[in-house]
Amino acid sequence: MCLNEWEVRFHTIPRRSGKRLFQCEDPILQRMERYDVAVVGAGPAGSMAARCSAMAGARTLIIEEHKAVGSPVQCAGLLGLKALEEACLGESSFRLLPFFGAKIHSPGGASISFRASTPRAWAVDRRLFDRSMALSALAAGADLELGAHVRKVAFAPDMASLELAGGEEISARVVISAEGVGGRLARAAGIPPPEKILSGAQVEVPFEAEDLDSVELYLDAAPGFFAWVIPAGENYARIGLCCRKSACEYLRAFLRSDEIRPRLRGSPLGIMAGGLPLGPSHSTAVSGLLAVGDSAGQVKPTSGGGIYPGLVCAKIAGKVAAEAAIEGDPSLKRLSSYDREWRRAIGRELFVGMRLNRMVEALCPEELDYLVEYISKREDLLRMIEEVGDIDRPSQLLARMLPAFGFDGLKMAGIFRKALWG
Numbered sequence: 286m287c288l289n290e291w292e293v294r295f296h297t298i299p300r301r302s303g304k305r306l307f308q309c310e311d312p313i314l315q316r317m318e319r320y321d322v323a324v325v326g327a328g329p330a331g332s333m334a335a336r337c338s339a340m341a342g343a344r345t346l347i348i349e350e351h352k353a354v355g356s357p358v359q360c361a362g363l364l365g366l367k368a369l370e371e372a373c374l375g376e377s378s379f380r381l382l383p384f385f386g387a388k389i390h391s392p393g394g395a396s397i398s399f400r401a402s403t404p405r406a407w408a409v410d411r412r413l414f415d416r417s418m419a420l421s422a423l424a425a426g427a428d429l430e431l432g433a434h435v436r437k438v439a440f441a442p443d444m445a446s447l448e449l450a451g452g453e454e455i456s457a458r459v460v461i462s463a464e465g466v467g468g469r470l471a472r473a474a475g476i477p478p479p480e481k482i483l484s485g486a487q488v489e490v491p492f493e494a495e496d497l498d499s500v501e502l503y504l505d506a507a508p509g510f511f512a513w514v515i516p517a518g519e520n521y522a523r524i525g526l527c528c529r530k531s532a533c534e535y536l537r538a539f540l541r542s543d544e545i546r547p548r549l550r551g552s553p554l555g556i557m558a559g560g561l562p563l564g565p566s567h568s569t570a571v572s573g574l575l576a577v578g579d580s581a582g583q584v585k586p587t588s589g590g591g592i593y594p595g596l597v598c599a600k601i602a603g604k605v606a607a608e609a610a611i612e613g614d615p616s617l618k619r620l621s622s623y624d625r626e627w628r629r630a631i632g633r634e635l636f637v638g639m640r641l642n643r644m645v646e647a648l649c650p651e652e653l654d655y656l657v658e659y660i661s662k663r664e665d666l667l668r669m670i671e672e673v674g675d676i677d678r679p680s681q682l683l684a685r686m687l688p689a690f691g692f693d694g695l696k697m698a699g700i701f702r703k704a705l706w707g
């Protein structure tokens with residue numbers, strides 16, 4: 286999908302407010318100030334929710350505060366195969382590089398390397414990815430309003446009213462908050478915040494990667510999470526980290542470290558910072574509103590990937606919102622089926638991921654060294670990672686690895702068991 290296609294297939298409708306509304310050229314679809322479903326935010330979760338809502342027959346509008354979909358980018362752009370599958374976009378130009386493996390470095394210098402026989406993840410162009418997602422929502426019949434910030438939402442028993450920054454009002458039976466990590470409207474409506482929000486930062490920089498088809502992870506560079514090197518082209522990489530706080534300071538130190546500095550081939554071309562929510566909100570539905578994606582803390586706590594869980598949950602949110610709106614019943618009782626369904630689909634994965642995250646955070650550097658060294662010496666475990674490793678579903682790999690820990694691995698098995706079953 287190229288950007289020109291975006292411009293060719295959709296035309297701009299000038300509006301009194303000066304904002305631009307993009308509409309599908311299909312003559313049946315007309316602009317309405319009253320919608321069944323209004324989705325706030327045109328990130329991947331918002332576009333997927335809108336696509337599914339429109340496909341379920343609901344009049345659907347996406348409202349995005351920026352003047353273009355996909356900017357600014359706040360992401361390392363690493364997508365596993367399941368995330369790409371969930372996006373349903375096919376082989377598209379946003380895929381940059383395939384990754385077959387990874388090298389994980391422990392604080393004391395031990396490392397684990399593995400390489401699968403087929404690609405397990407891709408570096409993507411997030412801007413193009415988000416635009417392709419939005420385009421598919423429009424193709425399904427949703428409308429998109431750009432440059433429109435939703436200031437607040439007022440709820441009546443059967444209709445919500447969204448107030449835009451310019452004073453304009455839009456009504457919808459159900460609102461989907463896909464606002465990203467801030468989730469301001471979701472919080473105001475009564476959706477609780479995620480368990481924690483990490484601080485993230487990344488540079489795109491000329492760099493000599495060890496291996497173009499492998500990512501590098503560093504467990505000691507970022508307290509509470511990790512640092513990464515993701516090749517994004519020849520002599521070019523995304524280097525970043527997430528940690529408890531002050532990510533920019535830790536990133537500066539990481540760029541000066543012996544592992545990174547000698548391989549830098551120029552100054553950063555771009556820097557970005559953003560929050561990463563971990564631990565989903567305890568409830569994600571209230572009367573008249575659902576929260577999805579980062580707004581609901583639906584992020585994998587092991588890798589920080591938010592696109593896969595966001596898409597899984599957005600499909601459910603779009604369908605439930607559309608059905609409830611068409612039935613004319615946006616009550617909490619009706620909408621809470623979303624909360625139950627997404628937890629059934631992916632709740633356990635996020636729950637186990639959160640336990641693992643807490644466990645790794647509690648380990649001292651020596652324990653991390655022990656863990657990495659132990660796995661690096663076990664050929665059978667490395668083969669298992671290569672065969673069934675999946676960044677989107679890490680608990681499956683863990684469950685396969687547990688029985689393989691022998692007598693000498695009892696210490697580690699104990700740690701993992703605690704993570705899985707408490």
Ligand SMILES: Cc1cc2nc3c(=O)[nH]c(=O)nc-3n(C[C@H](O)[C@H](O)[C@H](O)COP(=O)(O)OP(=O)(O)OC[C@H]3O[C@@H](n4cnc5c(N)ncnc54)[C@H](O)[C@@H]3O)c2cc1C
Nearest residue numbers: 326328329330350361362363435465485578579590591592
């Ligand atoms: C440093 C870093 C690296 C990451 N790397 C990866 C990675 O490699 N792989 C991965 O899967 N995930 C990654 N993530 C997480 C991923 O970026 C997010 O999980 C994902 O973008 C969430 O999608 P979303 O649709 O929920 O929200 P977003 O993509 O944040 O979209 C929300 C949209 O809502 C709009 N909006 C907000 N409020 C309003 C309002 N009031 N009115 C109108 N519009 C509004 C915003 O402008 C924005 O466009 C990373 C995150 C960070 C911080």
